[in-house]
Amino acid sequence: MKTSVCVVGGGPAGLVLGLLLARQGVTVTVLEKHPDFLRDFRGDTVHPSTLDMLDEVGLGDRMAALPGRRVGGLHATFDDGTYQVADFTRLPAPHNYVYFVPQWDFLEMLAAEAAKLPTFTLLRATTVTGLLRDASGAVAGVRAAGPEGEMEIESSLTVACDGRDSLVRQELGLRPVDYATPMDVLWFRISRGPSDGDGLAMRIGSGGLMLAIDRGDYYQCAYLIAKGGYDEIRAAGLDALREQVARRQPILADRVGELATWDDVKLLTVKLDRLERWHVPGALLIGDAAHAMSPIGGVGINLAVQDAAATARMLGPKLAAGQPVTETDLAAVQRRRWLPTVVTQNIQRAAQRRIVDPLLHATGRIEAPAPIRLLRRFPALQALPARLAGIGVRPEHVR
Ligand SMILES: Cc1cc2nc3c(=O)[nH]c(=O)nc-3n(C[C@H](O)[C@H](O)[C@H](O)COP(=O)(O)OP(=O)(O)OC[C@H]3O[C@@H](n4cnc5c(N)ncnc54)[C@H](O)[C@@H]3O)c2cc1C
Structure with missing residues (x-):
């Protein structure tokens, strides 16, 4: 093939790359x-x-029709009260909120839209098992195993x-x-009653931090534990975990x-990791890869x-014209996306080091740290974390 x-x-x-390239007439x-x-572990x-x-791609209405929830603010509850740490309503409309949407719905929507384009093919249940090389050693495709057997x-x-x-x-x-990352995550579901709060609840207490994401009739819970601490938690037993969960989210105590x-x-x-070089002749790596x-x-x-948006915008025209994509073209994509990646990862590393790690090892009463109290005192500052997370560095656009 x-x-x-x-x-x-x-x-x-x-899927976004496939969709955006196929829109330009590229066979993908x-x-x-x-x-x-x-799979429910992919984030929402x-x-x-x-x-x-x-x-910009014309999928705004399809997105809005998904079973998502719009969350205007991120709140964190410490032992001394609940604080709003990011206020997305201070961002420019119309998208001045974070949209919590089960990722399978989002991906199915992208796949369905892309499938309408004649140059797009999605092969499900097909695992890439190796790479093909040309005479010069450049990547020239893949080997894969699918329902029909092996293929190149x-x-x-x-x-x-x-x-x-x-x-x-x-x-x-x-x-x-x-x-290094200081934490791992326990991921589980607990049912949600119609009168429970909606959106997102973050509870920070001694020894941990828990996030409960409202997914309609259940909460998807992310319970942070110290890296490598799973065996200890398991040894302490399920009752001990249930008790900790109930302490962090009292409304879940009865469930x-x-x-x-x-x-x-x-x-x-x-x-949390990063490649120094995202390309070789014939191949580019993006996203978590x-x-x-x-x-x-x-x-x-x-x-x-x-x-994906940057890759499609920068390489799409050449690919659509049937021209070869050179390593210089691939390097340009990496250059474009390097700054947002490094800045975002550095912020994540600082937050892990200064906030998450101390919280995971703290005992006793935990009060909101000074920067969070400052955000409450000067609410306009809540626009800053909202902008960093919501818009980020160098947002990409589609022509
Ligand atoms: C605990 C946890 C919670 C997170 N929560 C969030 C969140 O709430 N919001 C958020 O924005 N990010 C979240 N993230 C990060 C987010 O999941 C990733 O950054 C994001 O999914 C990266 O997207 P991707 O398309 O690059 O890779 P992935 O989402 O990992 O997709 C890779 C795809 O490749 C497929 N695949 C892998 N190997 C092969 C192969 N050999 N052949 C064929 N297919 C293959 C996989 O099945 C998968 O579908 C979270 C991460 C973790 C660890």
Whole structure:
């Protein structure tokens, strides 16, 4: 099989790239190893800069029709009260909110829109297993295994969007610089009653931080634990975890029994890393494959989407004209996306070091730190974290 661009991975980066290239008439094939997008560990936040971009593509109405929730402010509850830490309503309308939308709905919508374009193909349940090389050693496509068996897909450009454990990256022998993270995440669901608060609740108490994301009839909970602390938590038993959850979110106290076995609790390992070089002849890496993002700020999906938008805008015209994409072209994409990536990751690293790590190891009463109290005193300052998370550095646009 031949295609102009082979995209490995149908996550946010891969599907947005596939859609934006196909809109320009480029023949593109996206390979996704799972048969569907129904995995609940991929994060839910779509930020204003991505919503703006989806408007530019004409998908604003489709986005608005998804079962999402608009959250105008991020609140954190400490032992001394609840503080608003980011006020998205201070951002320019119309997207002055964070949109919490189950990622499978978002990805299915992108896949359905892209499928309307004649040059787009999505191969589900198809796992990339290796790379093809031409005589000069440049990447010339991929080998994959799908429902029909083994196949080879030749392409003039391969884009790795296969996430933080990227097989393409491994096959290319590229090793990212790994930055330490102080936490891992326990990920579980607890039911939500009609009279419970909506949106997002963040509770910070001794020994941890918990986020409850409102997904309609249940909360998706992210319970932060110290890195490597899972065995200890498991040894302490499920009752101890239930008690901690109820302490952090008292409204869940009558429902923590829904965590019936450890199978209900998934451990998500947090990573933060970055490749020095995102390209080799014939291949480009974007999204988490080039720079795994920490969940802090919930910005990973947005960075991945913005990488895809820049790639499609910068390489699309050449690809559509059938011209070869050179390494200089690929290097230009990395240059364009380097600054937003480094700035965002540096903010995440600072937040991990100065806020999350001390909180994870604190005992006793935990009061809001000075910067958070300052945000309450001068509410206009809440626009700053909202802008950093919601719009970020160098938002991308689609022509
Ligand atoms: C605990 C946790 C919570 C997070 N919460 C949020 C959040 O709320 N908001 C947010 O914005 N970000 C969040 N993030 C970060 C976010 O998940 C990532 O930054 C984002 O998903 C990156 O998108 P991507 O398209 O680059 O990669 P991914 O979303 O990882 O997608 C990669 C895709 O490639 C496929 N794939 C992998 N290997 C192959 C292969 N060999 N062949 C074919 N397909 C393959 C995978 O199945 C997957 O569909 C969180 C991260 C963690 C760890």
